[in-house]
Amino acid sequence: MQDGTRALEDHLLAVSADMTTPEGDLRDARLATEGDTRAFERLYRGHAARVHGLARRMVGHEEADELTQDVFVRVWEKLETFRGEAAFGTWIHRVAINVMLARQAARRRDRGRFEDDDARLDAAPVAPREAESRIDVEAALAALPDGARRVFVLHDMEGFKHHEIAELLKITVGTSKSQLHRARMLMREQLVA
Numbered sequence: 001m002q003d004g005t006r007a008l009e010d011h012l013l014a015v016s017a018d019m020t021t022p023e024g025d026l027r028d029a030r031l032a033t034e035g036d037t038r039a040f041e042r043l044y045r046g047h048a049a050r051v052h053g054l055a056r057r058m059v060g061h062e063e064a065d066e067l068t069q070d071v072f073v074r075v076w077e078k079l080e081t082f083r084g085e086a087a088f089g090t091w092i093h094r095v096a097i098n099v100m101l102a103r104q105a106a107r108r109r110d111r112g113r114f115e116d117d118d119a120r121l122d123a124a125p126v127a128p129r130e131a132e133s134r135i136d137v138e139a140a141l142a143a144l145p146d147g148a149r150r151v152f153v154l155h156d157m158e159g160f161k162h163h164e165i166a167e168l169l170k171i172t173v174g175t176s177k178s179q180l181h182r183a184r185m186l187m188r189e190q191l192v193a
Contacts, residue, residue, distance in 0.1 A: 020046035025088035033079050040079075044072055047089060051096045054168065058100045058158075067103060071096045090170065097168065101153060140190035144183050151176050152183035 025046065031039035051071050055064040075095055082091050141149055150169060154160040155176070160168070162176045169176070 020089070022087050022089075026084050029079060029082050029084070029088055032076075033082075040076060043075075043088070043092075047092050048072070050089070051092065054093070054096055055100060057164070057168075058097075059103065063103075067100060070103070071099045074099050093168075093170070097150065097154075101158070104158065137187075137191070140187050143190055144186055147171075147175075148179045148183035148186065151179040152187070155180050156184075 025043065028036075028039040028042050032043060048068060052064055052068045055067040055071070059067055071092075075092055078095060082088065141152070144152060147169075151165055154165045154168065155162070162173045162180075165171070165176045166173045171179075
C-alpha cells in the first residue's frame with residue numbers, strides 16, 4: 001500500500017512541477033490574497049504533493065494528510081506576508097517546515113506533560129536552584145540566524161542527516177554542514193556567556 005502511495009505522490013509531484021511556474025504562482029498568490037479561492041486552489045494543487053512528501057518524511061505517513069492540511073490553512077492565514085522575494089514554492093516550504101517543527105515540539109511537550117512513569121521522573125535532572133545558572137536554550141536558538149537555526153533544529157534536535165536537510169531546505173550538503181558548524185559555535189558562545 002505504501003509503495004503505491006509513494007508512486008502516486010511521485011507522479012503528482014512530477015505533474016504539479018510541470019503545472020506550476022514562478023510567474024503563475026506569484027499571480028495566484030496575489031489573487032488569493034484578494035480572496036480568489038480558485039487561485040488558492042491552483043496553488044494548493046501545484047504544491048500539495050511536495051508538502052505532503054515533506055510531511056511524510058518529517059512526521060510519518062499516518063499524520064501526513066492532516067499536517068498537509070494544517071500547512072495549507074497556515075499558508076492561507078499568512079498569504080499576505082508572502083512578498084514575492086523568493087519563489088512561492090520556497091516560501092511555502094518554509095511555512096511547512098515551521099508548521100511541522102511546531103507540531104513535533106507540541107507533541108514532545110504534551111508527551112512529557114502526560115507521562116506518569118515514576119522511574120523517568122526520578123531519573124529526570126533536577127533544575128538548578130539559582131536562576132543565573134540556568135541555560136536558556138530557547139533564547140540561544142532564537143538568536144541564531146535563520147539558516148543556521150533550521151539546520152541545527154533539523155540535524156541536532158530532529159535527527160535528520162545532512163543529505164535529507166539539503167533536500168528539505170534546497171541547499172547543498174556542504175552548506176548544511178557549514179550552517180550546522182556555525183550554529184553549534186554560536187550556541188556554544190550564547191550558552192557559555
